[in-house]
Amino acid sequence: MLEKALTGSKKYWAWVILLLAVIAVGFYAYMNQYNNGLGVTGMSRDVSWGLYIAQFTFLVGVAASAVMLVLPYYLHDFKKFGKMVILGEFLAIPSVIMCMLFIVVDLGQPMRILNVMLYPSLHSVMFYDMCVLIGYLLINLVVAWTTLGAERKGTPPPSWVRPIILLSIPWAVSIHTVTAFLYAGLPGRHLWLSAIMAARFLASAFAAGPAILIILCFIVRRVSKFDPDPGLGAIQSLVKIVRYAMIANVFFYVLELFTAFYSGVPEYSAPLRYIFVGLEGHTDLVPFMWTAVVLAFVGIALLIFPTRNNGKLLTVALLSIIIANWIDKGMVLIVAGFVPNSFERVVVYTPTLNEISVTLAVYAIGLLLVTILYKVAISVREEKDQ
Amino acid sequence: MYKGGKIIASLIIFVAFLSIPFFYNMGKANAGPDVNLSTPAIEALAPADQQCIEPVEFMRANHMQLLNDWRTEVVRNGKTEYINSQGKAFNMSLQDTCLSCHSTDAEKVANTGISNPAANNGMSNPTANASPEFCASCHTYTAVKPNCWSCHFEPKGALK
Amino acid sequence: MSINRRQFLRRAGMLTALGLGGTIAFTGFRKKAVVEAAGYGVKSNALKATRWAMAVDMSKFKTEDDFKRIKEACHSIHNVPDFGNPKDEIKWIWKDDYEHTFTSQHNKYLEEQLVDAPFMVLCNHCENPPCVKACPTEATFQRPSGIVAMDFHRCIGCRFCMAACPFGARSFNFRDPRSFIKDVNPEFPTRTKGVVEKCNFCEERLAEGLMPACVEASKGGLIFGDLDDPQSEVRKIISSKITIRRKPQLGTQPSIYYLVGGGDHA
Numbered sequence: 001m002l003e004k005a006l007t008g009s010k011k012y013w014a015w016v017i018l019l020l021a022v023i024a025v026g027f028y029a030y031m032n033q034y035n036n037g038l039g040v041t042g043m044s045r046d047v048s049w050g051l052y053i054a055q056f057t058f059l060v061g062v063a064a065s066a067v068m069l070v071l072p073y074y075l076h077d078f079k080k081f082g083k084m085v086i087l088g089e090f091l092a093i094p095s096v097i098m099c100m101l102f103i104v105v106d107l108g109q110p111m112r113i114l115n116v117m118l119y120p121s122l123h124s125v126m127f128y129d130m131c132v133l134i135g136y137l138l139i140n141l142v143v144a145w146t147t148l149g150a151e152r153k154g155t156p157p158p159s160w161v162r163p164i165i166l167l168s169i170p171w172a173v174s175i176h177t178v179t180a181f182l183y184a185g186l187p188g189r190h191l192w193l194s195a196i197m198a199a200r201f202l203a204s205a206f207a208a209g210p211a212i213l214i215i216l217c218f219i220v221r222r223v224s225k226f227d228p229d230p231g232l233g234a235i236q237s238l239v240k241i242v243r244y245a246m247i248a249n250v251f252f253y254v255l256e257l258f259t260a261f262y263s264g265v266p267e268y269s270a271p272l273r274y275i276f277v278g279l280e281g282h283t284d285l286v287p288f289m290w291t292a293v294v295l296a297f298v299g300i301a302l303l304i305f306p307t308r309n310n311g312k313l314l315t316v317a318l319l320s321i322i323i324a325n326w327i328d329k330g331m332v333l334i335v336a337g338f339v340p341n342s343f344e345r346v347v348v349y350t351p352t353l354n355e356i357s358v359t360l361a362v363y364a365i366g367l368l369l370v371t372i373l374y375k376v377a378i379s380v381r382e383e384k385d386q
Numbered sequence: 387m388y389k390g391g392k393i394i395a396s397l398i399i400f401v402a403f404l405s406i407p408f409f410y411n412m413g414k415a416n417a418g419p420d421v422n423l424s425t426p427a428i429e430a431l432a433p434a435d436q437q438c439i440e441p442v443e444f445m446r447a448n449h450m451q452l453l454n455d456w457r458t459e460v461v462r463n464g465k466t467e468y469i470n471s472q473g474k475a476f477n478m479s480l481q482d483t484c485l486s487c488h489s490t491d492a493e494k495v496a497n498t499g500i501s502n503p504a505a506n507n508g509m510s511n512p513t514a515n516a517s518p519e520f521c522a523s524c525h526t527y528t529a530v531k532p533n534c535w536s537c538h539f540e541p542k543g544a545l546k
Numbered sequence: 547m548s549i550n551r552r553q554f555l556r557r558a559g560m561l562t563a564l565g566l567g568g569t570i571a572f573t574g575f576r577k578k579a580v581v582e583a584a585g586y587g588v589k590s591n592a593l594k595a596t597r598w599a600m601a602v603d604m605s606k607f608k609t610e611d612d613f614k615r616i617k618e619a620c621h622s623i624h625n626v627p628d629f630g631n632p633k634d635e636i637k638w639i640w641k642d643d644y645e646h647t648f649t650s651q652h653n654k655y656l657e658e659q660l661v662d663a664p665f666m667v668l669c670n671h672c673e674n675p676p677c678v679k680a681c682p683t684e685a686t687f688q689r690p691s692g693i694v695a696m697d698f699h700r701c702i703g704c705r706f707c708m709a710a711c712p713f714g715a716r717s718f719n720f721r722d723p724r725s726f727i728k729d730v731n732p733e734f735p736t737r738t739k740g741v742v743e744k745c746n747f748c749e750e751r752l753a754e755g756l757m758p759a760c761v762e763a764s765k766g767g768l769i770f771g772d773l774d775d776p777q778s779e780v781r782k783i784i785s786s787k788i789t790i791r792r793k794p795q796l797g798t799q800p801s802i803y804y805l806v807g808g809g810d811h812a
Contacts, residue, residue, distance in 0.1 A: 037739035038703075039720035044633040048708040048718060108703020108718065108740025115683040115702055126682035126706050187676050187796040188712025267649075342714030343646040347632075459586050461697050464689060466592070466753045469585030478586075481733065536724075537698065539732040 001149065004379035005372040011223070016371065019364045026361015029354045030105060038108055041355040046347035047338040051355050052106035055362070056099050058208070058330035060133075060179045061201055063095035065209020066140065067172035068241055074165050080234040084217065086151075086377050087228055089144035091213055094369035096137045096175075101362045125181045132175045139168045144373075152380045176201040183337065191271035191337045194259075200252045201329075206245035208325035210238045211318040218315065220374065226381045239314070243303040246321050250296055253328075274339045274346065275332055282339075282346045285332050292327035295320040419527035427487045439483075440470050453480065453534075480538050488521075591755035595772030597673070597692040598747055599801035601783045602666050606767035613641045613664040619763035620745070625736045627726035636717035638745040639668040639760055648804075650793050660806065666760070666768065669694065669715040669745040670792065670800030677707035677716065686742070692773075692801065693747045703740040712796050716744045773801070 008016075033040050043050045069088035072078035104110050121127050143165050150157040180198035187193065194200075214235055217228045229235045260268040273279050275289045302317035335349045351359075387393065428436055438445045439452065456478040459465040468476045477483050525532055549557075588594075607613055620626070620639045627636055641664035644656060648665075671694045678688050685701035688694055708716045722739045730736075734750065737743050748758035756762075761770040771778035780803075783789070789803035 037719065037721040039634050039739075043720070045635050045708075045717055046714065048705045103704075106704070108705070108742075109701060110703075112683075112700070112702045115685070115700055119683045119700065121682050121684045123679050124682040124706075126680065126704065130682070182706070183709075186680070186710045186712075187798065188793070189709060337709070342649075342712055343642060344649045345646065457699060461695070461699065462687070463586070464588070464691070464749070464753070465586040466589055467587040469587065475587070481735070536722075536738040537735040539730070539735065 001145075001152065001376050001380060002372070005375045007379075008375060012371075012375070016368065019368045019371070022364035023361045023368070026357045026359075026364065029357035030361070032354055033105070033358065034110070038106075040352060042349050042351045044347055044349065046341040046345070047335060047349040049106070049334050049338070050349055051351045051359050052102045054330045054334040055359060056102040056106075057179065057334060058326055059095045059099045059102070059366075060176050061205030061325075061329065062209045062212060063092045063099060063136065064172040064176045064202075064205045065213065066092035067169050068206055068210050068238070069213075070165060070172075071169050072237075074162070075169065078237075080229075080232045080237055082234075083228045083230075083232075083381070084213070084234050084238075086144060086148055087216065087220070087374065088213055089140050090373035090377055091209075091216065091370060092140050092172075093137065093144065093373065094366040096133055096140070097369060098362055098366040099133060100137075101365060102359075105358050105362065125178060125185055129175075129178050129182060132171065132178050136168070136171050136175050139164055139171060143168060148377060148380055152384065154384070173202065176205055183333075188342055189337045190267040191333070193268075194256060196252055196255065200249065200256075203245050203249035203252055204325045204329055207242050207249050208322050208329075210245075211242045211322050214238055214242070214318055215315065215322070216370070216374070218311075220378060224378045224382065226378045226385070239303060242318065242321060243300065246296065246300055246303070246325075249325070250300065270340050270344070271336050275336050279340060280346050282348055284348055284350075285336060288327050289332055292324040292332070295324040295327075299324060419524045425488060427489070431487075438487075439468065439476055444471075453484075456480075480534065589753060589755065593752045593755055593757075595691050595774065597773040597801070598671065598752075599692070599771065599773040599780050599784070599803065600747075600761070601769040601780050601789065601803045601805055603767055603769060603783075603805045604660075604663055604665070605805070605807060606765065607664050607666070610664075612764075612767060613666060616666060616760045616763050616768070617641070619759040620748075622729060623731050623759050624734055624746075625723070625727050625731055626743075627723035627736075628728060629721065629723075629726050634720040636719065636723070636743065638717075638743070639666060641665060642667050648790060648792060650795060651790065663806075665804060667713075667715075667792075668760075668802065669747075670713055670798070670802045671745075671747055672801065673799035674797060676710040676712065676796075676798060680706045680710035682706065689749075691752075693749055694744075695746060695749065696741075696743060698735075698737050698741045698743070701741040703742065705742060707742055712793050712798065713800070716742050718742050 041050060041052075066088040069081045069085045073081040073085050104113065107113060116127060116130055143161060146161045147157045177198045180201040183189065183192035184194060184197035217235060221227055257272060260272050270279060274282065275285050277283070278286050299317045299320035302313055302320070338347070338349070340346050440448075445452070456468065459468075460478050466478055468478045470476065521532060617637075617639055621628075621637070624638060626638055629635060644661050644663060644665065645652065647667055671692060673692065675686075675688060675694050677686055678684075678694060681687070682704065683700050683702055685697045685699075686694060686707050687697070703718070705718055708718060719737055719739045719741055723736055727736065748756070748760075751758060758768075758770055761768045769780050769783060771780035773781050773784070775781060783805065784803050787805060787807075789805050791800045791803055794800070
């Protein structure tokens with residue numbers, strides 16, 4: 001079925017070539033990093049994780065969001081999602097691949113990455129993170145390819161695929177629970193040492209992921225003859241999920257703020273002060289976080305009021321929510337975890353151009369994969385509809 | 387076969403391309419590695435002491451395995467002494483034991499550095515050595531680059 | 547014979563798997579002649595312990611030289627590079643003031659002398675180390691002697707241990723350190739870029755029967771010994787005098803104890 005990605009309009013190829021160009025630039029930037037060490041990034045002894053791990057954190061949530069389509073459709077026979085499930089799975093696969101790529105580019109000795117498998121450390125959350133990410137990738141690849149292939153032939157999918165599909169539901173929850181555990185289990189980082197870290201990850205994932213999926217559906221409608229939601233109300237159902245997930249996400253954040261500030265324990269409130277008002281004069285993240293706050297509330301408001309039926313406003317609402325989530329997880333959370341450092345000093349992190357180029361290249365790889373997979377899915381559907 | 391003619395023709399060209407190295411070197415005499423196992427430090431020892439950690443055949447076949455085992459024992463298990471098959475004890479150290487015999491004079495070294503060329507800081511690097519000394523003599527010939535030298539040094543005497 | 551693309555790919559895949567699996571099975575059964583008659587041991591004069599620990603006697607730290615020579619002793623024998631900027635900085639032992647060293651014991655009424663005193667800060671070699679728990683390859687691991695050791699060969703540079711350490715004791719090689727080492731000590735290897743490093747309680751010196759370099763250079767300011775040995779000086783100090791440790795509430799059980807008598811007390 002992959003051959004379907006090799007035929008396309010001029011616009012399709014222009015897009016593909018643009019992505020390849022971004023990838024090429026980023027690859028060159030990565031070679032610079034590989035040869036000269038991670039010193040070419042903005043990371044330091046005190047803020048030892050930065051843009052790369054932050055993107056990994058954000059994308060793990062997007063990857064897991066496929067479950068929001070799989071669960072209703074396969075477990076509860078919610079037929080409305082029928083045409084969209086494949087698009088959800090084909091978003092999850094590139095997201096997981098991007099997660100893995102971000103980990104690889106963040107490593108100081110990437111050639112030794114197999115050490116994680118050669119010397120399995122059952123006490124390390126990172127080991128389990130590797131296991132669940134690989135497992136999730138395999139599950140989605142198998143499920144998506146089999147179901148799409150069966151659909152193309154016009155037959156129902158083979159029966160062995162169903163238990164794997166059902167397995168993907170708890171597995172999706174596990175990938176970001178385990179990722180949240182990476183942070184929530186560290187005794188010295190008080191921004192992350194929270195019982196509801198995994199719950200926050202789930203809430204933000206189920207807000208951002210389906211929102212991205214809906215935007216992609218709009219794009220699919222624009223560029224092809226395939227309509228993933230021909231008046232079935234699937235998109236509206238997803239909007240409901242996004243709305244309540246985002247409300248839950250904001251609510252959880254408020255809970256964190258209350259515990260930190262009402263209890264008054266300085267170690268718990270210091271990182272939050274850095275994020276929202278600045279610490280010791282350093283206010284780097286403050287404008288970004290408040291933008292996220294405003295966008296979050298704007299997004300929720302637009303989704304609650306009947307304006308959600310207006311296509312343009314819906315797009316604005318969804319983009320607000322995606323950007324707010326990205327700022328929170330893909331920008332603030334990881335960096336602020338290291339502020340203040342173990343000596344209660346503030347060290348500022350600024351990503352370098354090299355770092356940003358590599359990041360954009362990984363995103364471009366993900367987008368390219370989404371493009372290819374969606375092209376395949378759309379072509380199969382278009383073929384069938386003729 | 388669909389488009390069989392083109393496929394078979396392409397396959398033939400591909401195989402021909404792939405086997406160019408064989409045909410290019412056919413009939414040419416290849417000088418093997420110029421290995422001189424005797425360094426001044428070894429010559430200076432009494433004949434009875436000249437055997438390496440283990441007998442030559444064993445070392446030839448298994449020196450990397452030995453080094454790996456030494457690394458595990460020293461770094462991970464905290465051991466420092468190796469008792470060989472004849473009961474003799476050695477300090478398990480690449481720098482202090484192996485290289486005390488198997489190393490070059492600093493003056494002879496051409497600093498053509500395989501690993502860390504720019505950052506060698508004038509220090510001699512056995513693997514970079516053009517003369518037929520250890521480890522470079524075989525490893526450059528076989529193009530198997532040991533990456534020990536990005537961290538480990540040779541003994542103080544060689545640094546001048 | 548007509549065969550479609552899917553069948554061809556399937557058969558090629560199966561042949562490859564068979565070939566790979568076959569070679570693995572074949573070579574796996576052929577036992578590699580490993581080390582002969584192997585025996586491993588330690589030197590007879592090696593120092594042994596089950597719980598290495600250190601007491602820092604702050605009364606001995608009066609002048610700038612007191613802490614400078616300690617840092618110099620450690621960093622010079624271990625080839626610790628000096629990159630010249632705090633971003634890429636690597637340090638195994640250094641000094642910090644009271645407020646920043648003991649973040650869980652702020653005391654705004656503490657006398658000037660103690661507030662500015664140079665507290666030696668290094669890896670605490672915790673009894674319950676979160677960094678060891680975090681490491682996905684066991685490149686950092688705990689020895690039976692209590693030392694938290696680093697295996698630079700295995701480290702993949704993920705820096706999870708750096709995030710896990712509550713004491714900021716670990717440094718990462720953001721660049722190749724070789725050209726930044728002032729005076730190379732050829733008896734100890736350097737590290738390469740992309741691995742994490744930290745104080746190793748001078749394990750290589752303990753194996754030769756020597757005290758750690760910082761202890762030797764401290765002229766009595768650092769007392770090193772086995773906490774499980776009731777006769778060791780460090781055990782005597784810690785059981786009889788009041789000492790403080792960094793962030794004790796986190797449960798990591800650090801092994802560095804600070805004797806902060808203040809005023810006339812040692």
